[in-house]
Amino acid sequence: MGAPGPDGAAGTPPAIEIRGLVKDFAVGLRGLRLRAVDHVSFAVRPGEIFGLLGPNGSGKSTTIKLLLGLLEPTAGGCAIFGVPSGKVEARRDVGYLPEAPNFYRFLSGRELVVFYGRMCGLAGAALRQRVEEVITLVGLAGSADRRVETYSKGMLQRIGLAQALVHDPRLLILDEPTAGVDPVGSAEMAELILALKARGKTVLITSHLLGQIEDLCDRVAILDRGRLVAEGNVSELAGAPGRLSFETDALPSEEIAALRAWLESRGRRLESVAPARRRLEDVFRAHVGRGARSTEEKR
């Protein structure tokens, strides 16, 4: 595929570096101002999956737009692989999937990806091959010749991902990639992201669906009203050190009582006993997964 190998060498600049970033928006006619991003600083190391979390309106998308040079910061700055945002070169190695993406409705999916590939300097056979690759990768091979205006929300996200991947960038910025995507699709997307990580890509992903992020990210940052309120490893932030949980076959109540007694005899306590449940998402995937894929492919 010609993907550049992972460059984890020390001394390389961080994939993303954000320093003291501030963004004010003018809202209303009387010069009222709204601070969407408030002195945010963090860095994303090459090769990791970084989650940017936060409630609605906490400034995630704004941070990303600042990072991509789509907005101008009020103060502070950011850089991608050491190149300050705002320079065109900073965006050379970035794939961006905006939130609720919208594309040229008058193009077909394939034409769209070709167009963006050309914008990134691809051409000729390399372009054609790469386009087919990413379209297959996102699972749109069956509907690539339909006009984008006929796409469903989930398909828009997929074509958006294809567009972001077409020039094989080192950094991927995904703004709520699973919004409007069904659980099967989300899981596929998660697999895809992990596969990209395995090939040495860096991924910045935002979401307010913590469950998805938790399984995926190495590190996360949490924003609230524009301020960075927490940052760290997922296991550090969400793990409960010194505690353990386990799952067994169903036990009759007397055996549970015996287990509890055994633990108490060692000075431990059995704190919770509950019937094991599969996550609804897994149930959904077990039932829908195959069928959904096959109809997609039949088309």
Next chain:
Amino acid sequence: MWLIAGNTLREAARQRFFQFLLLLAFTLTFGARWLRDFNFGAPELKFLADCGFGAMAFLGAALTIAATAQLFFSEVDNRTALTLLAKPVWRAEFVLGKLLGVAALAAVFCALLTGLLSLVLAWREAELVRLLPDAVAPGGGVSHAMVALGGLMQWLRLLVLAAFTLLVATFAQSQLFSVVTGFLVLVVCHLQHLAQDAYVRAGSAAGLVASALISSVFPDFQVFQIADSLAAADLPATGDVLRVTLYALGYSAAAAGLAVVSFRRREI
């Protein structure tokens, strides 16, 4: 930049722009047949040309303003500009690509209608000569070079108009505002010569400054009317045509350059 231009053109094409053109062409040809009923003789050819160019000027201006604003804001409002500008693309490329796309659109429009007009004129002239051999005086026939020049002038005018509309659009928050302002610019450019007269006649200092400003900020669209005759004898000097062309290109380039400046400061 060329890619964006091509894409812009493709968008226009898929918005059934060409069906519109076809319809227009039909109307023009039918209009020509309708004029026949009046049977004016030779001046009828001038009428045909006036109608053709009038329709081009009017519809072309409407088309250019609407297309420029629409094609610009469809990117901004649909957030496709976000994705595009997140690619390694200069803002200047975006703006110039849009302008080139609209310019190409206007060129197709002018070329098609001018060609059609030329055909209609030739056909009608031949018919008139057959019916009334004296109707067309020797040397008084249709000069197709003049018609082509008229088409070129129409295009130059539309190019300037597109650049100015784009400049407005990079400032504006809404498409409607850009369209309205675009038409305003059109009117001002047509009234330019009055501002110049006012400049000459202005009594007060304030009036002098205002009219001087207006007459240099806005181009004078009257200069494009150097081809409003059909007689080869009236063909303007090549120097004049070159000057007018330079004038149009100069204003377009300036407006486009400033549109880039303004768009660079815009938040997407």
Next chain:
Amino acid sequence: MIYRLKKWLGLLASRRLITVAIVIAGLAATGVILSAIIAPARDSIRARQPALRLDAAGAGQGAALAILGGFRALVADFAWIRMYTIWERRDLPGTEMLLRLVTTIDPRPVYFWLNSARITAYDFPFWRVLAAGGFETVPEDVQRRLSHEQARSALRGLETAMRFHPGSVELWVERANIELNRLGDLNAAAESYRRAWELPGAPHYVARLRAEVLRRAGRRAEALEWLTRLHPTLPPADEGAAADVVLGRIRDLERELGVPKERSYRPPGARE
């Protein structure tokens, strides 16, 4: 805090203002440079665009006309077509108003002026007589008066037209025709034909017409002199020049005036 807010506000406002200022300054500078480029061409462009006849129209109309800008020709054309439909209904005030409007909006085509004059001189008196009860009932002197009134009105129109088109043969010929056919003023017609003939590009028949009118006015000697001076200038090969017809006329006139054979006109190159 408040101070900082104000500072940001000021910065942002000035940013936008700066952009606007840059744009205006940039365009103004462009305009100054380009007006130097276009200046030499401007005179010839202006010459093609005679000033709108705002004096002829009312002030309100004038403003509306100014806005027409580039669409003058088209608007005039449509007004003309509209004039024809009204003309078919023999609506004199309506037709007259539109004729004036058309020549006001776009005085450039001679065609408009010519046909305005013809309609005024030939159609209007006819309509007025019909409106007054028809040719049987209206006394002949009244008919003549109406006809002369209209002819004079048409001549006034032609005079205005000549200010726009000083070199137009057609306008002088039309003037002569009206003087001849509607006013019966042979002397005036002869003079107008002479003026037409003096203009470059005048067709040869104009000169012959002048001779004919002079003859009918009883000024035969003048007619003969006119033709004998004309004949040597006629290109013999040109059918339109009709040199032999002119020679025939000369002989007729010589006969009528009783010019002796030895003093008769000798065409150049003719051997005797």
